Amino acid sequence: MSLLNTLSTGLSGLRVASTGIATTTQNVSNATVQGFTRRTADVSTADPIQRGLVWLGQGAKVDGISRAADPFALARLFDSTGDANAASAEHAALSQIEPLFESAMGTSFKGTLDGIFDALTMATADPSDLGLRANVVSALQTFSDAANVLGTGLEAGIADRASSALATVDLVNADLEEVATLNDRILEAGGPGAAADLADRRDLALTRLAENIGASVYFERDGSATVRIGGHAAVSGGVARTVGAEDDPLGSGRTVLTLSVDEGAVVIQADGGKIGGEMAAQDKLESWLSDLDTLVESVATELNAAHAAGFTPGGASGGDLFTLPGSGSAASGLRVDSALLADPESLAFASTSAGLPGDGGNLSSLIGLQDAAIVNGLRPTDAASQLVTRVGTDVTRASARAESTQATALDAAEVYSNLSAVDLDEEAVSLLQYQAAYQAAAKVIQVTDETLNALMSII
Amino acid sequence: MRIVNNNPVVGSRRSTAQLQSIAAQLVPARERAITGIATNRPSDAPGRWGAIYGLREEHENQAVYQHNIGRATDVLSVADDVLGSASNVLQQAWERGIQLSSESWNTETRTAAASEIRELREELVGLANTRLGDRSLFAGDAWGQAAFDDAGNYLGSTATQSAQIGKGNDVLVAIDGSEVFQGGVDVFSALSDLEAALTADDPAAVRDLLPTLEDAFQQVVKGRQEVGYRQARVDDTTVVSEGLASMLEDRLYTATAADPAQAYTELANLTTTYEAALQVTAQSSGAKLFDLLR
Numbered sequence: 015m016s017l018l019n020t021l022s023t024g025l026s027g028l029r030v031a032s033t034g035i036a037t038t039t040q041n042v043s044n045a046t047v048q049g050f051t052r053r054t055a056d057v058s059t060a061d062p063i064q065r066g067l068v069w070l071g072q073g074a075k076v077d078g079i080s081r082a083a084d085p086f087a088l089a090r091l092f093d094s095t096g097d098a099n100a101a102s103a104e105h106a107a108l109s110q111i112e113p114l115f116e117s118a119m120g121t122s123f124k125g126t127l128d129g130i131f132d133a134l135t136m137a138t139a140d141p142s143d144l145g146l147r148a149n150v151v152s153a154l155q156t157f158s159d160a161a162n163v164l165g166t167g168l169e170a171g172i173a174d175r176a177s178s179a180l181a182t183v184d185l186v187n188a189d190l191e192e193v194a195t196l197n198d199r200i201l202e203a204g205g206p207g208a209a210a211d212l213a214d215r216r217d218l219a220l221t222r223l224a225e226n227i228g229a230s231v232y233f234e235r236d237g238s239a240t241v242r243i244g245g246h247a248a249v250s251g252g253v254a255r256t257v258g259a260e261d262d263p264l265g266s267g268r269t270v271l272t273l274s275v276d277e278g279a280v281v282i283q284a285d286g287g288k289i290g291g292e293m294a295a296q297d298k299l300e301s302w303l304s305d306l307d308t309l310v311e312s313v314a315t316e317l318n319a320a321h322a323a324g325f326t327p328g329g330a331s332g333g334d335l336f337t338l339p340g341s342g343s344a345a346s347g348l349r350v351d352s353a354l355l356a357d358p359e360s361l362a363f364a365s366t367s368a369g370l371p372g373d374g375g376n377l378s379s380l381i382g383l384q385d386a387a388i389v390n391g392l393r394p395t396d397a398a399s400q401l402v403t404r405v406g407t408d409v410t411r412a413s414a415r416a417e418s419t420q421a422t423a424l425d426a427a428e429v430y431s432n433l434s435a436v437d438l439d440e441e442a443v444s445l446l447q448y449q450a451a452y453q454a455a456a457k458v459i460q461v462t463d464e465t466l467n468a469l470m471s472i473i
Numbered sequence: 474m475r476i477v478n479n480n481p482v483v484g485s486r487r488s489t490a491q492l493q494s495i496a497a498q499l500v501p502a503r504e505r506a507i508t509g510i511a512t513n514r515p516s517d518a519p520g521r522w523g524a525i526y527g528l529r530e531e532h533e534n535q536a537v538y539q540h541n542i543g544r545a546t547d548v549l550s551v552a553d554d555v556l557g558s559a560s561n562v563l564q565q566a567w568e569r570g571i572q573l574s575s576e577s578w579n580t581e582t583r584t585a586a587a588s589e590i591r592e593l594r595e596e597l598v599g600l601a602n603t604r605l606g607d608r609s610l611f612a613g614d615a616w617g618q619a620a621f622d623d624a625g626n627y628l629g630s631t632a633t634q635s636a637q638i639g640k641g642n643d644v645l646v647a648i649d650g651s652e653v654f655q656g657g658v659d660v661f662s663a664l665s666d667l668e669a670a671l672t673a674d675d676p677a678a679v680r681d682l683l684p685t686l687e688d689a690f691q692q693v694v695k696g697r698q699e700v701g702y703r704q705a706r707v708d709d710t711t712v713v714s715e716g717l718a719s720m721l722e723d724r725l726y727t728a729t730a731a732d733p734a735q736a737y738t739e740l741a742n743l744t745t746t747y748e749a750a751l752q753v754t755a756q757s758s759g760a761k762l763f764d765l766l767r
Contacts, residue, residue: 046481109516116515116522128530132537139544139636139646140608142617372614372634372647381637399526406515406522413516424490431483438479442762 017469019070020462026073027455030057033076034448038441045436049218052082052436053210081210082434083217085233091426092220096228096286098416098423103291105412107175108298112409114167115402124398126160127313129153131384131395134377137363141374142327147358154335154350161310165345168303175296176269179289180259183271186227186289187256190241192219194254197238201252205237213237227257228286244282246273257282268296298408302401303343309397311344312389320383324362324376329369332362332376479761488754495747499740506740511731521728528725534640535718541636542711548646549704552610555603556653556697562597563660563690566590567683570667574680587671594664598623601654611650620650625661627651638710644703653696660689 037055044050056079060072116122133153137146196216203209216239223229223241230242241249248255256274261267263281271289272279284290314336321332335354339347354360365375389397477483504513512518512525572578573586602619603610612620612629620629629650635643654660663685670678 048482112514112516117513124526125529125533128533132533135534135537135637136540138634138643139541141634142608368615368630370614370630370632371617372608372612372630373632374614374634395526395530399523402515402526403519403522406517406519409514409516410519420490424486427486431477431480431486432475435477435480435483437475437477439762440477440479442766446766 017462017466019072021459021466023071023073024455024458024462026060026075027458028452030055030074030076031448031452031455033057033079034444035452037079038444038448041436042438042441042445045438045441049214049221050436051210051214051217051434053079054082056080078207079210080207081213083206083213084430084433087426087430087433088217088220089231089233091423091430092224092229092231094419094423094426095221096224096290098419099225099288100228100284100286100291100294101412101416101419103288104295104298105291105409105416107171107292107295108405108409108412111167111171111299111302112405114164115405121160123160123164124395124402126153126157127395127398130157130317131381134381138374138377138381140372141363141377142371144358147361147363150361151350151354151358155355157313158336158348158350161306161345161348164306165303165310165343165347168299168306169343169346172296172299172303175292175299179271179284179292179296180269182226182289182292183257183259186223187254189219189223189226190249190254190257192216193223193239193241193249194252197249198252200237207237224287226287227284227289230285243273244271244285246275246280246282248273295412298412302405302408303345305397305401305404307344309389309394309401310348311338312397313383313394314338314344314348316383316386316388317380320376320379321362323379325364325367325369325373326362327359327364327369327371329367330362331367333360488750492747492750492754495743495750499743499747502736502740502743505731506733506736509731509733509736510729511736512729525725525728528721528728532718532721532725535714535721538638538714539711539718542638542707542714545636545638545644545646545707546704546711548605548608548610548648549644549700549707551603551605552648552700553697553704555600555610556693556700559597559600559654559660560690560693560697562593562600563664563686563693566593566664566667567686567690570679570683570686573671574676574683576676578676580674583671583674583676587668590664590668590671594625594661594668595623597654597664598625598661601650611648611653613649613651614647616647621654621661625655625659625665627655638707639714642710644707644710648700653693656692656696658685658689658692660693663689 034055034057037053041052056077057074058077060075062069062071064070113121114123116124130150130153133146133150137143137150140146193216196212196219200206200209200212200216203212206213220229220231220239220241224231227243229248232240232242234240238251239249240247240251243257246255248257258272258274258279259269260272260279262270270281271284271293273282284293315338318334318336321335324332326332333353334351337349337351338344351360363375363377363380364370364373366373384395385393388394392400501513501517505511512521515522569586569590573583598621601611601621608616609618609620609629610616612618614632614634615628615630618628621627627650631649631651633645633647633649636646638644663682667679667682667686670682
């Protein structure tokens with residue numbers, strides 16, 4: 015081995031150490047950057063050269079800079095993130111509405127229903143007592159108010175879920191476009207290894223897609239990412255399709271998600287993410303509202319019918335206690351009859367038209383409805399109790415799901431971080447290591463130089 | 474296995490997740506400690522709401538029944554007093570009848586007694602028309618008007634109204650005056666007949682009326698007993714209802730209340746854990762290898 019060759023070998027050591035320091039610097043600089051994947055300098059021994067019978071080593075060489083990315087860990091992170099965001103969005107949406115049914119502040123929808131029958135029972139003591147009559151009207155109004163608050167709250171909740179989901183669709187489309195564009199650019203640059211920064215940006219966009227719509231991601235052999243939503247390819251190579259929101263072609267009256275395809279658009283289901291969670295919450299809220307409407311409509315209709323069979327102190331037949339809306343939610347449109355609100359004497363407690371003030375014969379029919387199976391085979395108060403229990407169960411399940419999926423997502427994030435995140439302590443060690451290697455290589459060059467100088471001085 | 478221990482982003486994510494997890498438990502724990510109630514919302518214990526609602530409904534029912542018991546007691550106690558006075562009036566009339574059925578009394582005395590009996594009859598009509606507030610007590614459910622006119626004709630209704638004082642337990646709160654005052658014997662006619670016999674100075678006719686007067690007295694006493702019986706039933710129901718309300722309140726408390734010791738301990742534990750997590754989070758960004766490199 016010649017001294018000149020030693021100089022060259024020492025130089026290779028300087029280059030490797032310098033690349034290592036540069037890579038470490040890049041890692042340290044980006045340690046707090048969201049989505050940055052740790053880089054490592056791939057170093058190997060340089061190919062030896064043959065001099066006569068001897069193979070001479072040529073030092074070390076830098077093969078490239080690689081990203082510490084694991085597609086399987088990443089795919090698991092996307093899946094778990096989508097699930098966690100869906101469960102979290104659903105739980106948040108349901109929890110907002112839950113206190114309208116029953117809360118620590120004393121709100122109790124079921125209590126207002128009981129209040130009607132309590133007031134009617136009190137009126138049996140003196141059907142002519144204006145105070146007791148006013149008490150009945152007040153109980154009817156309280157129930158109507160509670161139904162209105164609950165009905166409009168549920169309607170607003172449903173509308174909020176839909177608009178929140180739709181607002182996220184634009185973000186999803188922007189990310190689908192970005193992933194497709196980055197797929198192209200990464201392929202042009204020679205794959206994710208060669209275009210680490212672009213691959214990081216694509217991973218970030220894929221993370222947002224998982225968060226927003228729970229997209230599934232498959233990394234192809236060429237390094238491109240294929241994105242699937244609801245089983246349909248939304249990004250394939252450099253082509254992105256568009257997610258839209260349209261009225262359900264099946265006529266459910268709901269807005270559904272669509273994905274543009276060559277022949278038009280297909281209806282898709284969000285696999286998870288915020289949109290998936292919002293839509294799941296919307297389903298639950300619609301189901302609660304439906305049960306509530308059935309309850310309110312049955313109670314109002316049956317009370318009206320029983321009241322119509324009675325007579326007022328003036329001998330007139332009983333009018334409606336409640337008016338129900340012609341369309342839309344019975345709960346949010348329920349009103350106490352205006353004539354009744356103006357005059358509690360309109361209450362028809364008597365069983366005859368004789369106008370006897372103590373006649374409360376019709377009260378027993380009205381009170382009897384409390385124990386009648388008038389709401390889908392249940393007593394009204396039992397139906398209300400069942401609805402509240404169902405709300406509680408749904409919220410509890412959503413909470414448990416949010417907790418468990420969150421734990422899974424954190425675990426996946428932890429696994430991915432341990433593979434891909436920058437550890438500053440580790441980088442400090444690398445820095446020391448490369449510094450020492452650089453100093454050693456420099457020393458080799460210095461010693462070789464001095465040796466050569468000594469040799470030259472002899473000449 | 475590689476563990477990333479010093480990365481601000483990863484570290485803050487871990488800390489945030491842990492802090493949020495504790496904070497999520499702190500909210501309901503604080504609510505339980507403040508309100509003293511373990512079941513503040515449906516999701517606190519979904520399976521228990523059916524039982525809680527059942528207890529609440531029964532508890533509220535007792536309050537309603539006690540209201541009705543109060544009203545019934547007002548009516549029945551006044552009716553009892555009135556019928557007591559009415560029986561006194563009839564007893565006085567009967568005693569005067571016995572006294573004046575003797576041949577030893579002269580015409581002037583009987584004429585004066587006739588006037589006295591007329592006044593007693595008027596007093597009895599007044600008692601039968603007693604009102605409680607705007608209610609005529611003995612007019613059945615036609616209580617907006619007088620029960621009897623001056624001639625003793627019944628103006629009320631024979632129908633009566635019941636107040637619900639318990640599950641399947643009703644008590645009549647309107648009294649059919651025709652049954653009390655004219656059920657077997659027309660007490661007003663009996664007094665009118667006595668007045669007429671005294672005015673006619675006819676001791677024999679007075680003697681003949683004595684059994685009728687006694688029957689009239691017994692009839693009113695019987696009416697009073699009936700009212701007393703109802704009152705006794707209401708009193709019994711009051712005791713049962715108050716006991717039931719108290720028991721339901723206890724059961725409702727047991728079903729919904731948070732154990733104070735447990736609630737405060739849980740809150741203290743979580744608060745301490747949260748504060749510790751905050752301190753650990755702050756300390757975890759302390760000395761690192763880079764700080765030691767010189």
